[in-house]
Amino acid sequence: MYDLKEIGPALFELPKSGNMRVPGLIVATEKLIKDIDFAKPLEQVRNVAHLPGIVNYSIAMPDIHWGYGFPIGGVAAMDLENGVISPGGVGYDINCGVRLALAPIALKDLDERTQGQLIYKIFDLVPSGVGRGQKNSHCLNESDYEKIAKNGVKWAVEQGYGLQEDIEHIESNGFIEGADMRFISQLAKKRGEKQLGTIGSGNHFLEIGEVEEVFDKAIASKWGVEKGQLYLFIHTGSRGFGHQVCQDYLDQYIVKGFVENLPDKQLVSAPIQSKEGKAYFSAMAGAANFAFNNRQMVLHAVRKAFNEVCNIEPHLIKLVYDVCHNIAKVEEHQVNGNLKKLCVHRKGATRAFGPESAELAKDFQATGQPVLVPGDMLRASYILAGLGNPITFGSCCHGAGRSKSRHQSTNAWKGTNVVDHMQKKGVRVLATSKRTVTEEMYDAYKDVSDVVEAVEKANLAKNIAKLKPHLVIKG
């Protein structure tokens, strides 16, 4: 099926054809391949393999689905000297990512009423949904943007949003080097000026639940994860700011004719070392730093809610980790026995560096980095530990991946009060738009357990704990 050749456990090669520069590599189990329509995403894996400077493979994670140019769940590493950088390889929502924090209580210690108060308080403090920005806070000005670019998440921490110790628990310490706001349009800044500390709409969410099962007690204990414990997930990115950055560079590259010889316009890209390539990287890094600050401010508001409702001191809500899953980063990897600098595009894919990686903070040196894999709002989410597998340039899946379109999901749940339905299933959902809840119902996603099974089999990450959602805020 699909002309795939099995080359290892849960690893399939998509042979080179036409003008592909490298073959494709698909991380999936046979079950996933059988269950899901892979045809279109695989076409995109092939298309990505046409990009100049791509190294080894055009890679697809098991949560792959159709994206813009690159599939979502796609990884491509480009040679830093002669490769290209592609805004479509990062995605519209630059540094969309997930953050996991733990409270020092078990979920069952909060009675129903308190759980209700807590989720409503968070809903009140963290704007979510279309057009809900920070109405009462000041608009970001040029100076704020400059500091965000230069300092990354430190900007928010210095403003009093969060703790110094949070920083080491964020991928790349919450800072992508090379950001320069001069390469970002005023339109982008205008879109972003009231969006820090907000969730947004679409598939973004804030989720509270309990650790249902621990698979690796040693690593879980090092990360402070215990069975029954209350966790919270924050999934958001760079909001309209990042979208505008992506759009601006796509427009610019297309107008300049950089799309020539590519099978898909949305793959438009520029040589990394060109003026245009460097400009995009600087702008993307700026948007990535904006996103780190966004998630930091959301966590701050959540800590405030826990303090007000549950009397838990903010510093007791521990940030476990924050990962990016839409990003291009300069990293060193072994290629044919040589250490090479590469620009690794991860679009709907998470970095999964293993133990002893120099990139990781000391808390993760012995364990590998936490890899956060949210599923859907009913079944499960997972915490994994990265194994730094070189075949995927130390990358892993980022979630369950959609299996149904929004349109299909809306039609399937027509006439059902989805919020009541979820409540009966034991999940309380708050949202500004019922339509979003309908579009995001659990059965619109693959079963995340199947996806996690694939990355474990392929030796990309190790399963640490399974999480069960109970309270969910959607946009």
Place this chain on the structure above:
Amino acid sequence: MRDEKKTNRLFIGASVVAVWPDKFLSNEIIKEENRHFTILFFGGQDQDAKNILMNFPKPESILSPTGVFSNYVGLPKRSPHLVAMEGKIITGMNIEDYRNNISRWSEMQKIDFKKPKRPFYPHLTICRKHPDIFKWESSKIKIPFYIDGINLYQSLGKSEYERLKTYPLVPAFEQIHHTADIAFLIRGESLQSIFINAQIALAFTYPDILDFLKTDVEISSQDQIVMKLNKVISNIDIEVGCPFKAVSFHGSFTQQLGYTQWEMIVDV
């Protein structure tokens, strides 16, 4: 001389698909399937005329016009007793020309009817009787619509109509399946009408877009459609927020008989 039993109240009208409000100011609302724009009213006609009118001229364009309802109006204006939604047709065929064409044809067929004196006025009766017309007129609306067919109607009384003959039109847009985001097939006779119909399609999901609708834009390429749509989205996002984040450069333009079709994929 024809049959004197002119009991068939006939007219040509356009059936309308819109994002109708969940609630109106009255419960006595004309049923969705009966809502229409009257194009040409023939009044009472005998069976022979009815048979002739079954073959009324087809519209020249097969593509559905699109537009926007922006207010309620009491009609007739001097002593209003019914409520209509006033619409503006933005893309598609010129209905005035089409009406003239049907009118000329009907005269040639010796159909006895009063030729309209006023220009075509796109309005749709929504409520036959309401005590407080002013209340309707003071409530603002923004409702996108498209015309899905041209019909010969027969009035059955009590705001019920039978469609005796229909020329269906190809919808100016339709939502299609897309795993990651949302997607539409957008159709138009020019790049500009594709640009406008794309906005109307998005407005079917998010009517606030209509406050920012751009219609007077010069478009010279397919890429420009995407770029200008994204500009609209950016502006909405800044002003009121927008559930659509960007329109992608994906999606091919294909030439169909009488129109161009574009697969528009929208990031949400």
